[in-house]
Amino acid sequence: MPADDTFPQRESGPVVRPYAVTGGRTEPADGDVLRLLTVLVATGRPLPTDDPARLAPEHHRLLALCRRQMTLADLAADTALPVGVVRVLMADLTELGAITVVAQRSADQKTGNDVLKEILNGLRAL
Amino acid sequence: MASARSDIHGGAAAVPAFTAHKILVAGGFGAGKTTLVGAISEVRPLQTEEALTTAGIGLDDLSGVGRKTTTTVALDFGRITLGAKIVLYLFGMPGQERFSFMWDELAYGALGAVILADVRRLGDCFPSVNYFETRRLPFVVAVNCFDDAPSYDPQEIRQALDLDPGNPLVLCDARDVASVKGVLITLVETIASRRSAKPGPARGRTAPPQSASRLGH
Numbered sequence: 001m002p003a004d005d006t007f008p009q010r011e012s013g014p015v016v017r018p019y020a021v022t023g024g025r026t027e028p029a030d031g032d033v034l035r036l037l038t039v040l041v042a043t044g045r046p047l048p049t050d051d052p053a054r055l056a057p058e059h060h061r062l063l064a065l066c067r068r069q070m071t072l073a074d075l076a077a078d079t080a081l082p083v084g085v086v087r088v089l090m091a092d093l094t095e096l097g098a099i100t101v102v103a104q105r106s107a108d109q110k111t112g113n114d115v116l117k118e119i120l121n122g123l124r125a126l
Numbered sequence: 127m128a129s130a131r132s133d134i135h136g137g138a139a140a141v142p143a144f145t146a147h148k149i150l151v152a153g154g155f156g157a158g159k160t161t162l163v164g165a166i167s168e169v170r171p172l173q174t175e176e177a178l179t180t181a182g183i184g185l186d187d188l189s190g191v192g193r194k195t196t197t198t199v200a201l202d203f204g205r206i207t208l209g210a211k212i213v214l215y216l217f218g219m220p221g222q223e224r225f226s227f228m229w230d231e232l233a234y235g236a237l238g239a240v241i242l243a244d245v246r247r248l249g250d251c252f253p254s255v256n257y258f259e260t261r262r263l264p265f266v267v268a269v270n271c272f273d274d275a276p277s278y279d280p281q282e283i284r285q286a287l288d289l290d291p292g293n294p295l296v297l298c299d300a301r302d303v304a305s306v307k308g309v310l311i312t313l314v315e316t317i318a319s320r321r322s323a324k325p326g327p328a329r330g331r332t333a334p335p336q337s338a339s340r341l342g343h
Contacts, residue, residue: 035234037146037215069143073172077203082173102140105235116318122208123311
């Protein structure tokens with residue numbers, strides 16, 4: 001058996017590079033950055049049938065998970081896809097109107113005292 | 127199924143079903159971050175695919191990898207549901223300086239941080255302490271009491287770390303859920319007390335010292 005017939009194993013890294021599913025894109029199509037705790041949900045709007053965006057199976061998996069509200073981090077952990085990849089794919093789906101942002105925190109947004117109190121009570125009750 | 131879907135899609139604008147809050151768990155390699163997150167939540171790995179920067183040169187072995195320009199960093203990620211509408215997320219934050227390129231993204235919108243310290247390698251948590259002090263993000267230093275580690279007076283550790291009085295230092299056992307709960311409660315109490323101590327937003331302020339010491343614990 002010639003050596004070049006053997007399947008290159010670990011040395012070559014993953015067979016499919018992580019960003020292959022995004023078509024090599026590492027930046028989301030639209031400008032809004034989805035943060036780790038941005039909450040997203042499916043709108044129920046059907047995907048276009050002519051599939052101009054060439055949706056990958058991963059798009060469909062993510063869309064299915066978003067039947068209930070999900071954070072970007074939860075989506076990445078559930079699909080075992082890197083966060084950066086999920087960010088790009090979710091931005092595609094948002095652009096198609098299939099996904100909408102439910103809650104997005106701004107950098108300097110302060111959590112209210114009432115919410116802090118709820119968190120404290122919740123922790124104490126664990 | 128059908129009814130569950132219509133609940134979500136019924137309204138025009140989606141109403142948040144829960145609010146998501148973030149606490150970081152920082153500290154050096156082997157300080158017990160994974161253990162702590164795992165003690166109180168179901169921990170899952172979170173893959174991040176990061177561009178390799180020069181910070182990793184000499185540390186990340188790239189020989190034989192050819193043109194690899196990204197690296198996978200797996201973070202610990204835990205989720206705690208508190209009541210019906212609040213979910214607390216814990217993110218393990220690798221404390222080594224070479225991971226600093228991802229700290230800002232992790233710290234974005236965070237309530238505060240737990241910095242885990244191992245007294246045998248106290249210096250490992252300096253980068254995290256510096257980072258959160260600079261970012262003015264509330265934090266608690268939790269000294270993970272390993273069985274075979276020497277015990278020190280907490281006051282001595284505070285001095286070694288040159289901690290501001292406003293940032294508590296507690297002893298903990300990262301394996302023990304009650305102990306970890308106590309650490310998180312101390313952190314949230316610290317956040318709340320800071321909030322009431324300075325009513326206005328802290329934006330635009332550059333001089334850190336006086337305001338923190340005013341809180342005197």
